[in-house]
Amino acid sequence: MSARPLPTSTPSAEGVDASGVHALLDALETSPDIEPHSLMILRHGKVVASGWWAPYTADRRHLLYSLSKSFTATAAAFAVAEGLLRLDDPVISYFPEFDADITDPRSRAMLVRHITTMASGHAAETHERALETDREEPVRGFLLLPPDGDPGTVFAYNQPTTYTLAAILQRVTGQSLTDYLRPRLFDPIGIGDVAWLAGRTGRQLGYSGLHATTDAIARLGLLYLQGGTWNGERVLPEGWVEEATRSHLASGDETWSADWRLGYGYQFWMSRYGYRGDGAYGQYCLVLPEQDAVVAITGATDQMQAVLDLVWRHLIPAFGRTTPQADASLAERTAGLALPPAAGKPAALETAVAFTPYDGGGAELAKLTAVEVDAAGRRVTFVEDGHRLELGFGEPGWTVTEGPVPAAVSGGWTDEHTLVLDVALLETPHHVEVTCSLTDRTFTAKWRTRPLHSSRILAMRAPRDSG
Incomplete structure (x- = not known):
């Protein structure tokens, strides 16, 4: 489907220093450990800079890895509003067929709210253990792993929590995540074609696997920045954004990278500036309420914190000041972004x-x-x-x-x-x-x-x- 493009403006018209964006591009392109694929910067609801490094293009869906989680949590918002899901219900209540198997009191006390905030009580990632316990039904494998502490008291970044939330959503709605979100989220805010990987059970993964454009990331961020409204119409339930984007539990200690230890909401991380969804190898939806801005990034890097550091260093100071003479050169630059190709020359062979x-x-x-x-x-x-x-x-x-x-x-x-x-x-x-x-x-x-x-x-x- 085609959607109305997001409104555009110049950096200086929206109070953004194009020189700061140039500096961010310089830093991304010269870092040996970062390969940028796309960047969109929105301020005051308008796109002020956007670019895709060839061979990546604006219409190309890109695997978002764990940024998928923020879309799953958004599906939960609609299910709660429609009375299909209650955050304070026990998780086991949605899987009565496992009731006799799940005997640990902490597992039975785990609420939907706990898996939505990564607070199942487990002290560490359980993905591999859950699959080892039951590869055909990972929800059962997860629920058979006794939590280390009481649910709601300890944070651990833990894929099966989001997988289980996604499984509940697909069970209570009778639809895949993409089908459920299409009329509620994707169409109302203009997100085009998406695709979501499914697992052995046939369910879409929820915790990962969503393929969507950079524009889709930017639109989700803008919806949250606007408190859940779009073009003046309410899309998300009243109050959901405030609850989803506040810290429900401390999310790490001094061994964690700086922007990963500031708290966790409903599948959103708190950041030094605003909050964010992110995914492995450099997929980001940065929402910056104080700056009235959204930054969407895709790429390939093992240095997730380094990308955030560059945004904080170069882009945050650019909000609230302008260099109008740099607008044109920035537009020209973003239109011609490209990854350097590998060296080598074509040559014919005598035979295949x-x-x-x-x-x-x-x-x-x-x-x-x-x-x-x-x-x-x-x-x-x-x-x-x-x-x-x-x-x-x-x-x-x-x-x-x-x-x-x-x-x-x-x-x-x-x-x-x-x-x-x-x-x-x-x-x-x-x-x-x-x-x-x-x-x-x-x-x-x-x-x-x-x-x-x-x-x-x-x-x-x-x-x-x-x-």
Whole structure:
């Protein structure tokens, strides 16, 4: 579906110093550990700066990882308002079929409110333990793990809490999260196509797996910034934003990064400035009430705190001052953002070549059994677990192939014997780096950032059957 674009303005018209945005872009682009994919900055309800680093584009859905949690909590807001969900009900009351199995008193005392605020009573992440306990029904596996303390007294970032909340929502609504949110959230605030990964049970994950555009992130942030209203109409229940975006429990100690120990709400983190939803490898929805601003970011980095530090250092001081002469250069710059392509030149071969894994392959991409390059040196095919993915390469910059797994490839031959390719999986934060040796016809492949849901290249895409 198409939606009305968010209103736009110039930085100076909304009291934002474009020089500060330039400085933020400089810092993001020169940091060796940060790969930015997109940035949107809104102030006073208007987009004052936005850009996507090629080969990423504005219309591309991007895996949001744990930023998905903030959308799940928003679904809970509607279910509460409709009388389908009560935050002070025991979690077990929504799963009567497990009632006889769940005997620990703390597990039985766990309320929906507790799983919504990551306060189940467990002292640490339980994801792997829950799956080990019951892989077919992770909710049951989670509820069979006795909490270490009383629910509501201890915070632990814990995926099964949000998974269980999502399971409850899908049970009481009779719909997937995306179907339930479409008429209540997505359509009213203009969010277009989204997709959400599902697990073995067929339920959408809730705690991760949402694929959405940067624009969708910005719209969610703006809805919360506006207290749950959109164009003057109430979308979220009265009072929900205030409850969802305050600290319900301390969220960490001095061993945690600075912006992760300031408290946790309903699937939102408190920050040094405002509050936020965020996801692994650099997906952010920053809501800054004091600045009347929203910042949406996607990217690929292991340095989550470093990105926030750069925003606080360069962008926060830019609110409330202007440099009108910098507006035009910023607009020109954001229109031409691009990631540097890998080095290498195209070259034709005498014949097509198939490369096999060097030294038996590695654990990171164990299912990748062959890399094939055509004689013209313009197509590369990845053979993974018997399935084939053919991609173009060899054009200047990035060669984009839509196909079953949207990807962009850069690089080429770095010498007469060595082919080096950087493969960006465009609906995710992830890249595969591939080096092929013509000398022994072998290849090596590694993830730049390791995917959290699957290690298969062919899984690096949004589901095509939801939204």
